[in-house]
Amino acid sequence: MGQVKIYGVREQLQPIRQPLSDAIHSCVVEALQFPHDKRAHRFFYLENEDFFRPATASERYIILEFMMMEGRTVETKKKLIHLLYQRIGEQIGLAVTDLEICILESPAHNWGFRGMTGDEIKLNYTVAI
Template sequence: MGQVKIYGVQEPLRAIRNALSDVIHSCVVDALQFPPNKREHRFFYLEPDDFFMPEGRTENYIIIEILMIEGRTIETKKKLINLLFERINQQIGLAMADIEICILESPAYQWGFRGKTGDEAAINYKINV
């Protein structure tokens, strides 16, 4: 199970939303071996006055939070982060300083979907990659 939240200033983020979603999804499929039809992205558009950011960032600054069931190796999570930096920079044109990524994990039993807890539900992809 994995869900992605993307936060950014409304106007610049809306302008790249579809392309950014495609890039993020390609990274998740490649690094985490998710099925291509499994995409759960939510965009949070903020007014400039509501999005405080570190010095040296531009209006293109985004924060990506990835929520997922624990079980991936450190190498797999680093691969995902590195792919995100590389592809977002190359394909979308965002500066590395304008991209922040955080992976948040929790045990399968703390997830609920399709009427079951995550440790009881049948999942058609591997968690331990």
């Protein structure tokens, strides 16, 4: 299971919503081996005055938070992060100083979906990669 939260300034983020979601999803499919039809992205549009950012970042600054079950290797998570920087840079034109990524993990038993906990359900993809 995985969820992605995408934070950014409304005026900057809304126009790139679909291509950004597509770029993120392509990275998740490749690095985490998610099925193509499994996409859970939530966009959080902030007003410029409500989104403080580092001095090195522009108004295009975006934060990605990945919430997922634990079990993936360090190499897999690094692959995801590197792919995100590469593809978002190439496809969206976002500078590396305008993107921050955080992966948050929790045990499968802390997840609930389809009426079960994550450790009880049979997934159609592998978590331990």
